[in-house]
Amino acid sequence: MSWERAVCIPACREWAQLPHAIASLARIAPANTLLVLVVNASVDATAETHLENQHVISWLKEFPHRQQADNRWLIAYPQLDIVLIDHATESFRLPTKTGVGLARDIGAQWICSLHQQGLVAQPWIWNTDADARFPKDYLDIPAHRGTCIVPYTHTGPTPQEAMPTSLEIYEYSLRYYSLGLHFARSPYAYPAIGSTIVIDVETYQKSHGFPNRMAGEDFYLLAKAAKVAPITYLKRSPILLMSRASDRVPFGTGKGMQDIADNNLEKALYHPQIFQHLRTWIETLNTVSDDVLCDRLETLAPGFPPLRKLSKLLRQKAKGERVYTRRHEWFDAFRTLKWVHYMRDSQWGTLPYEQALKEAHFISINELERSQWSKALQRQEEAVITTTGLARFPR
Numbered sequence: 001m002s003w004e005r006a007v008c009i010p011a012c013r014e015w016a017q018l019p020h021a022i023a024s025l026a027r028i029a030p031a032n033t034l035l036v037l038v039v040n041a042s043v044d045a046t047a048e049t050h051l052e053n054q055h056v057i058s059w060l061k062e063f064p065h066r067q068q069a070d071n072r073w074l075i076a077y078p079q080l081d082i083v084l085i086d087h088a089t090e091s092f093r094l095p096t097k098t099g100v101g102l103a104r105d106i107g108a109q110w111i112c113s114l115h116q117q118g119l120v121a122q123p124w125i126w127n128t129d130a131d132a133r134f135p136k137d138y139l140d141i142p143a144h145r146g147t148c149i150v151p152y153t154h155t156g157p158t159p160q161e162a163m164p165t166s167l168e169i170y171e172y173s174l175r176y177y178s179l180g181l182h183f184a185r186s187p188y189a190y191p192a193i194g195s196t197i198v199i200d201v202e203t204y205q206k207s208h209g210f211p212n213r214m215a216g217e218d219f220y221l222l223a224k225a226a227k228v229a230p231i232t233y234l235k236r237s238p239i240l241l242m243s244r245a246s247d248r249v250p251f252g253t254g255k256g257m258q259d260i261a262d263n264n265l266e267k268a269l270y271h272p273q274i275f276q277h278l279r280t281w282i283e284t285l286n287t288v289s290d291d292v293l294c295d296r297l298e299t300l301a302p303g304f305p306p307l308r309k310l311s312k313l314l315r316q317k318a319k320g321e322r323v324y325t326r327r328h329e330w331f332d333a334f335r336t337l338k339w340v341h342y343m344r345d346s347q348w349g350t351l352p353y354e355q356a357l358k359e360a361h362f363i364s365i366n367e368l369e370r371s372q373w374s375k376a377l378q379r380q381e382e383a384v385i386t387t388t389g390l391a392r393f394p395r
Contacts, residue, residue: 001074002119003034003081005139006111007126010038010103012088013049014130015056017242024133026080033080033139034120036110040087040103044096053088060084085110101217104194105210112201125204128239129195133159135237146229147222147389148198149190151238151382153374154253159240166261167243168374170253172353173269175377176363180275181336182385183362185282187392188333189385190231193253194218195241203229215252223333226389233385238378271348272360274340281339285327286394290314293327304342306335324394 007025011018025035039056041049064076071086085106087094094102104127114120122141128134142148154163154171163171174191181189197218199207207224210217222231241253260267281300288296294311297304310330318326331339344350351359357373358366364380365373 001081002032003114003121004030004032005122005124005126005141006034006036006114006120007128007139008036008038008104008107008111009128009130010040010100010107011053011056011130012040012045012100012103013052015052015059017130018056019059020242021128021130021132022077022080022082026078028134028136028138029080030139034114035077035080035082036085036107037082038085038087038103038107040099040106041093042096042098043093045093050088050090057084057086057088083110097214098212099214100194101210101213101215101220104217105212108199108204108209112205115201123201125199125201127194127197127199129241131242132195133240133242135239137236138239140236142198142232142234144230144232145200146203147200147225147231149231149233149385150196150198151234151236151378152191152193152196152241153238153378154241154243156243158242161243163243163374164257164261165265166257167253169260169265169267169353170256171374172357172377173256173267175381176269176353176357176360178381178385179362179377180270180272180278180360182388184275184278185392186278186336187328187388187390188223188226188336189388189392190222190226190233191381191385192219192222192333193241195239197222198234199225200229219333226333227329228390230387230391231389232387233382235382238382267353268350269353269356270340270344271351272356272362274343274348275360275362277343277348278336278340282331285331286324290318290323301339301342301346303346304339306330306338321394328393 039053041053060075065073067073071092073084075082075084086092087103108125108127111120111125115123126139138150154167156162178189178191194217203225206228207221211220225231284296284300293314294307297307313326313330357363365376368376
């Protein structure tokens with residue numbers, strides 16, 4: 001049996017959302033689409049988590065199915081084939097302190113293997129989640145290899161409901177950061193949301209896949225993938241991400257919206273001046289010669305600890321474009337975030353989210369009613385972020 005394309009969803013305690021996500025995918029899936037579903041839990045997960053996962057597995061086995069291995073079944077869901085990989089049953093559970101990163105990698109590596117065997121034709125891995133609902137063009141084949149980001153928007157518990165205010169504010173923070181990085185001309189200016197990542201098999205393997213993390217696995221995969229191939233923000237319909245509070249991971253959308261709700265709908269954002277300063281920093285990275293680079297950067301961010309590693313790197317001779325690309329491999333997405341935090345803590349601080357959004361000159365919402373902010377920020381992100389990563393490294 002073979003398929004044209006394959007999607008990966010990790011699922012842990014997802015009975016409320018997963019059946020709807022599968023039905024949404026089946027409605028838009030072309031013929032011969034495969035869903036690789038990794039139902040998972042760590043050995044130290046709660047009893048409620050294990051019970052809910054078993055409920056999901058039992059429901060899936062109500063459809064015609066065939067066992068392929070001790071913990072793998074091929075399920076004939078209407079208009080969609082599903083490979084169920086069971087890492088939820090006791091003898092197959094994930095090690096302690098692991099979670100969604102390992103589950104995503106298990107599914108993605110399985111798709112890589114199927115493609116290499118000629119059983120999945122398209123060399124793409126569509127990564128998403130149980131809270132996603134899919135537009136008709138979600139599974140269109142990207143035009144360029146590398147990594148692609150699907151546009152997104154959050155909504156309420158159902159597509160017909162507005163998103164809660166806490167989630168709306170959290171979404172502001174996501175778009176504020178990506179638009180700030182774009183303004184600063186960072187090659188890492190893209191949203192990092194696991195539900196939105198489409199990556200080709202070669203780039204995935206060269207990037208060494210999703211890291212084994214309980215959260216933030218999407219950020220770290222993209223940080224690595226950006227150094228391998230361009231990251232393209234696709235111009236197509238957004239996927240819908242359902243509202244859901246969550247305590248399963250230490251940070252992320254569910255935890256973020258819950259924290260905002262618990263804090264009386266208050267949220268601090270990085271001072272906009274940080275991104276103006278970052279633009280100067282990146283311009284310096286792109287233009288100043290090796291022999292004075294560290295001294296120039298030191299004046300911009302005095303005492304920034306990672307500069308010591310850059311100093312060691314620059315002692316090694318480089319020629320041509322390598323003089324500049326190695327600087328952005330050093331000042332990658334992770335160090336960019338550390339730099340933003342360093343400037344927040346040492347110089348600029350934060351502002352309440354409403355003030356930050358209004359004062360940031362890389363965002364245009366000043367003349368809009370508050371009810372229009374979410375759509376305006378979405379349109380701005382989709383309009384300005386195109387191709388980042390390797391394609392933006394200086395040549």
